[in-house]
Amino acid sequence: MIIKVENLTKVFKSYQRGNTFGEAVKSLFVRKPIYVHALKGISFNIEEGELVGFLGPNGAGKSTTLKILTGIMHPSGGKAEIMGYTPWKDRKKYVAKIGAVFGQKSQLLWDIPPVDAFYLNKAIYSIPERSFKKTLHKMVELLGVEELIKKPTRQLSLGERMKCEFIMAMLHKPKIVFLDEPTIGLDVIAKDKIREFILEMNRNGVTFILTTHDLDDIAHLAQRVIVVNHGEIVFDDSLTTLRNYLGVKKIISVSTMRPLPELRLPGIKITNRISDYKAELELDLSKYELNKFIALVNKSSTIMDLSVQDPEIEEVIKGLYH
Amino acid sequence: MMTNFxxxxxxVKxxxxxxxxxxGDFFMSMIIMLLVEMGAPLLTILIYHNGASFPGWTMYEALLLQGVFLLAKGIAFPFFFGIVWNTIGRVQEGTFDLLLIKPKxxxxxAIVTAFDSEDLGKLLGGITLFALSLSEIPPPGLWEWLQFAALFFIALTTLFGFALILAGLGIVWIGNFRVYDIFESVVNFGKYPAALFSKSVQTMITLIIPIAILGYIPATALLGKPAAGTWSAVTVSVVFLLFSLWFWHWMLKKYSSAGG
Structure with missing residues (x-):
């Protein structure tokens, strides 16, 4: 077990401010404290080499968990043991063994090339010259950024910068890497390259913990998903189990030679009737079997084309949040 | 030690x-910094050229005091005082967290990532003013130089203390760059001989907020006429440095327990 988290809680103290001018003036002198329970006792374990996705709506407690696990923030209660360290107590020793990429906070320096920032990290982590050059060469090749690392950061595109952020986080060969929305704002090609890189590093034994709003990231990368809502874990299992969680459903698109029947049967829900001959529908397999459905439609209307897909992960997640 | 160096x-690189x-901006900023800091010495020259003076101080002695003050700032501001803006800016942008995930x-x-090259103009101005005024007064002896070196080092540690307090305030008082304006108006008292001020102000800048140590006290030691209360000012400066270190760590603890 590389990460053990037990009953982690975090309570923030904030102050209530009014929205009228009078209340704003009053709040200059008297402020009413509010206590926000960001984490209400979450527990989970992660094995070495796992790639775990952390999902949840805004304010669910994902970033708070990540900040506690990276040693940035102290929890209000509970325990966390990562590689034998308590992140907020053994910060300096612990952070030498982890890496982090924050999609919205850059570790690069705007006016100088990424390679200069890499050298600053080399000095911070006391990485020996030979090991530094070897790792840098490998990362640069994997991400295809040989020419880019010598250009000033401000001249790079968001995708190119993000690739360099990954190099920055991996130079000291961390055993665990925390990723906070690493593909935010990236185009499809850049996302694919980053995802390939994460998978390659994961195959080499690096454990990844990924928080994201992009469910495609989860679908492409995560072997396991932890869903957090209102400071509590509402789901912790594989992506397949997550898809099955709310019932085994299929999304079907069908085109026929003759007009489609009404199909008002239990387990069949037409979501979009495009024409008399074409429709999209949702089939609940626990109520109506797929082969029976195909036989029914073929008999009544003769199928010309039919596609069967799993439901969009967004729909499954929405179900969990409610 | 070598690794940290x-x-x-x-x-810095x-x-x-x-x-x-x-x-263009790099050189212009350095020149502007130099000109801004030259205001007090130019005022001193103007006062003396119009027949007035600081009682008990010749013009070059007064300029030496201001040279010492500017030299102290010229070392502090580029090399470590930048933690004030670095901390305030990072806390405001949310990138202060990035310092906490590094094994140092x-x-x-905060010091390493805060070297401020623009302020090298202050250092250049300080060296020039100090050297020019020194050449116009009787050469100090070895004992005066030794006393000056020790007191000047304490002046630097006091400026470090001020930087820690301002940066610490920046952690909890988010985005408030005004803290520097308050500091600047308070330390202005350090540019002039303490005897110019009332007794209560003298006590305040020597024994409560150690401002006299930034220029006046080291300069009097170099001139061979040590100021009354030098030892008390040194003691206050040491206490001030210890307090500022404690204050910084307290504010940092507040940040990591509150999440910024």
Missing amino acids: RLYLQG VALSSRMAYR SVLFL
Whole structure:
């Protein structure tokens, strides 16, 4: 077990401010404290080499968990043991063994090339010259950024910068890497390259913990998903189990030679009737079997084309949040 | 120790490369910094050329005091005072967290990433003013130089203390760059001989907020006429430095327990 988290809680103290001018003036002198329970006792374990996705709506407690696990923030209660360290107590020793990429906070320096920032990290982590050059060469090749690392950061595109952020986080060969929305704002090609890189590093034994709003990231990368809502874990299992969680459903698109029947049967829900001959529908397999459905439609209307897909992960997640 | 020194040098190199990306602005900023700091010495020259004076001080002695003050700022501001703007800016942008995920002391990293090349103008001005005024007064003896060196070092530690307090305030008082304006108006008292001020102000700048140590006290030691209360000012400065270190760590604890 590389990460053990037990009953982690975090309570923030904030102050209530009014929205009228009078209340704003009053709040200059008297402020009413509010206590926000960001984490209400979450527990989970992660094995070495796992790639775990952390999902949840805004304010669910994902970033708070990540900040506690990276040693940035102290929890209000509970325990966390990562590689034998308590992140907020053994910060300096612990952070030498982890890496982090924050999609919205850059570790690069705007006016100088990424390679200069890499050298600053080399000095911070006391990485020996030979090991530094070897790792840098490998990362640069994997991400295809040989020419880019010598250009000033401000001249790079968001995708190119993000690739360099990954190099920055991996130079000291961390055993665990925390990723906070690493593909935010990236185009499809850049996302694919980053995802390939994460998978390659994961195959080499690096454990990844990924928080994201992009469910495609989860679908492409995560072997396991932890869903957090209102400071509590509402789901912790594989992506397949997550898809099955709310019932085994299929999304079907069908085109026929003759007009489609009404199909008002239990387990069949037409979501979009495009024409008399074409429709999209949702089939609940626990109520109506797929082969029976195909036989029914073929008999009544003769199928010309039919596609069967799993439901969009967004729909499954929405179900969990409610 | 050597590793940390190498890291600091790397930080300086990175900051210089970063600043020199805009060459015109780099040189202009240095010149502007120099001109801003020359206001007090020019005023002193104007006062003496109009027949007035600071009682008990010749013009070059007064300029030496201001040279010492500017030299102290000229060392502090480029090399470590930048933690004030670095901390305030990072807390405001949310990038202060990035210092906490590195395996070094947060204070050290805040210094390493805060080298401020623009303020080298202050250092240049300080060296020039100090050397010019020194050449116009009787040469100090070895004992005076030794006393001056010790007191000047304490002046630097006091400026470090001020930087820690201002940066610490920046952690909890988000985005408030005004703290520097308050500091600047308070330390202005350090540019002039303490005897110019009332007794209560003298007590305040020597024994409560150690401002006299930034210029006046080291300058009097170099001139061979040590100020009354030098030892008390040294003691207050040491206590001030210890307090500021405690204050910084307290504010840092507040940040990590509150999440910024």
